[in-house]
Amino acid sequence: MEGKVVFIGAGPGDVELLTIKGYKIIQKSDVIIYAGSLVNPKILEYNENDAEIYNSASMDLNETTDVIKKACSEGKLVARVHTGDPSIYGAIAEQIRELKKLDIKYEIIPGVSSVFGSAAALETELTLPEVSQTVIITRPEGRTPKPKGESLASLSKHHATMCIFLGVSMIDKVVDELLVGYEEDTPIAVVKKATWPDQEILRGTLGDIVDKVHDANFTKTSMIIVGDALDTDDFNPSKLYDENFKHVYRH
Structure with missing residues (x-):
């Protein structure tokens, strides 16, 4: 069985802003690596698989890559949990570059920035x-x-x-x-x-x-x-809901 890494945007703090898709991955993951300095730790409680948990705040790129490499070689599912949305200052590009070198499968689930x-x-x-x-x-x-x-x-x-x-x-x-x-x-x-x-x-x-x-x-x-x-008081309304503005859904 081949392992896989899923990068998850965990949202800005409120645990209920985690997407359903991200929740399901965390729920069944075998290994969770999370950005402990920013991610709400309560999100880890969603895991139901007695996952190995690593706080990446105290790890460098080589260390996180080693954990992922070992887990994926054992066919495990790894949740790489970032704060907000990982595409903005998430440092996922450098991680993905390492995964490509190792031919490790990965997926990205967006989050609320x-x-x-x-x-x-x-x-x-x-x-x-x-x-x-x-x-x-x-x-x-x-x-x-x-x-x-x-x-x-x-x-x-x-x-x-x-x-x-x-x-x-x-x-x-x-x-x-x-x-x-x-x-x-x-x-x-x-x-x-x-x-x-x-x-x-x-x-x-x-x-x-x-x-x-x-x-x-x-x-x-x-x-x-x-x-x-x-300054949300001084502006003109949009055309989207203007009664005189016609578009394909409103004639």
Whole structure:
């Protein structure tokens, strides 16, 4: 029997945001490797197969690959559980590259990103008609460099809705770069631990959010969302439900 790895997006925190498909894989997996620094550990309780469990927060790529290689050689099902959706800052590309070298079968199950968990917490639409029809998902440059042309300052000139991972610990620098393109009164929100029971939200503008973040002591696990789409009172309705707009389903 041939083993297999399934990458699972476990959602931003609320265990009920795990997809049914991801739940079924976790339920029957023989081995679970999960991102323990971010994934809600209660998700592990869904397993009914007395799985071997590994916390990848304390492992490097070689170590996780060795666990997968051994398990798959024994015909086992491995659940590789990531936070949010694994396609965004999930480091799955490097893992998949190793699996291809070893000719190990794999599958990817998408999940709910913290981007969308944060948008739901803010009760906002990221793509308001005639305000912003573009969402930029990015992060500031830190220990991992960014490609040329992808600085926050450069991206801010588009005036799109911007969702920024891994930036709250350097909020001063983030805001300085955003002010290159956005106005000082542009709305901004910071959502800490979106969808978790202890979720917290800060709202403000680029002119005052730095002090608010420092006062609240937000230092990690926070999503920054900036753009005029956060001002949800001043916009024109979409054509989708306009009584005078005809389309194939409504004549």
